[in-house]
Amino acid sequence: xxxxFNKLAxxxxxxxxxxxxxxxxxxxxxDSLGWVVxxxxxxxxxxxxxxxxxxxxxxxxxxxxFPSGRHDVAEVTKAAFDACNTTSPISRETNSPVxxxxxxxxxxxxxxxxxxxxxxxxxxxxxxTSVQSSQFRHQHCL
Ligand SMILES: *[C@@H]1O[C@H](CO)[C@@H](O)[C@H](O)[C@H]1NC(C)=O
Ligand SMILES: *[C@@H]1O[C@H](CO)[C@@H](O)[C@H](O)[C@H]1NC(C)=O
Ligand SMILES: *[C@@H]1O[C@H](CO)[C@@H](O)[C@H](O)[C@H]1NC(C)=O
Ligand SMILES: *[C@@H]1O[C@H](CO)[C@@H](O)[C@H](O)[C@H]1NC(C)=O
Numbered sequence: 748x749x750x751x752f753n754k755l756a757x758x759x760x761x762x763x764x765x766x767x768x769x770x771x772x773x774x775x776x777x778d779s780l781g782w783v784v785x786x787x788x789x790x791x792x793x794x795x796x797x798x799x800x801x802x803x804x805x806x807x808x809x810x811x812x813f814p815s816g817r818h819d820v821a822e823v824t825k826a827a828f829d830a831c832n833t834t835s836p837i838s839r840e841t842n843s844p845v846x847x848x849x850x851x852x853x854x855x856x857x858x859x860x861x862x863x864x865x866x867x868x869x870x871x872x873x874x875x876t877s878v879q880s881s882q883f884r885h886q887h888c889l
Contacts, residue, residue, distance in 0.1 A: 771806040776871060781812040782820065782843075782859070785868040794871040804878045805852050811845040818859045818869065820845045828856035828872060831865035852877035 776782050777797055785792040803809075811820045821836035839860065840847075849855065852875050859869040 771808055772804070773808045773810055774801055774803065775810045775812065777812075782818055782845075783813060783869065784859075784864050793868060798871060798873050803849055803873050803875045805849055805875055806878075807849045807875070809847040809849065809857075809873075811840075811843065811847070811857075813843045813845075813859075815841065815843045818843075818861055818864065820847070821858050821860045822847070823856050823858055825854065825856055825872075828858060828870060831858060831863075831870065833858065833860035833865065836860065849873075849875045851875065 777794060780792070785794075813820075819839055819841045821833065821839040823832070823836045826832070827834075827836070836858075847857075854872060854874050857871045858865040
């Protein structure tokens with residue numbers, strides 16, 4: 748009886764862990780720096796350099812940490828990203844932390860629309876990879 752229960756509990760815990768590990772990864776943009784105008788401008792630090800260290804999969808989540816009222820997170824087109832055009836973003840979030848669910852593969856562009864923050868390097872481009880769930884399972888099972 749006790750043994751059976753333990754086995755069941757083990758299986759449930761294992762399933763829960765498997766579920767957590769396959770579900771998604773949270774990426775904290777800029778790690779401890781957060782989502783700010785990079786100190787010293789875009790040259791010493793850039794969000795592209797940060798992004799280059801990670802793989803972004805569909806279902807992952809981006810977390811932007813910043814002082815609310817001093818920055819925002821706008822998803823924009825590539826053209827708007829390149830030009831730091833803040834006129835008509837695809838979407839805009841103002842309350843930190845902003846969690847963005849990456850629910851489509853391909854390129855995604857984010858900027859801050861405050862003042863000239865984008866031009867000063869507060870901009871992030873990522874390429875989201877679509878992951879086949881079968882490959883996905885395979886990587887995590889045993
Ligand atoms: C995202 O994809 C990469 C490469 O396909 C993989 O190594 C990584 O484990 C995936 N991330 C998650 C959270 O499963
Ligand atoms: C990327 O990873 C390298 C090697 O781990 C590290 O030295 C570097 O600081 C990282 N860059 C960013 C922007 O996180
Ligand atoms: C910014 O984008 C808007 C909307 O797409 C467009 O009308 C405007 O011409 C753009 N401004 C510049 C300077 O490119
Ligand atoms: C993003 O990834 C897709 C698929 O791998 C690729 O076709 C596309 O060129 C990539 N975009 C950039 C900007 O690298």
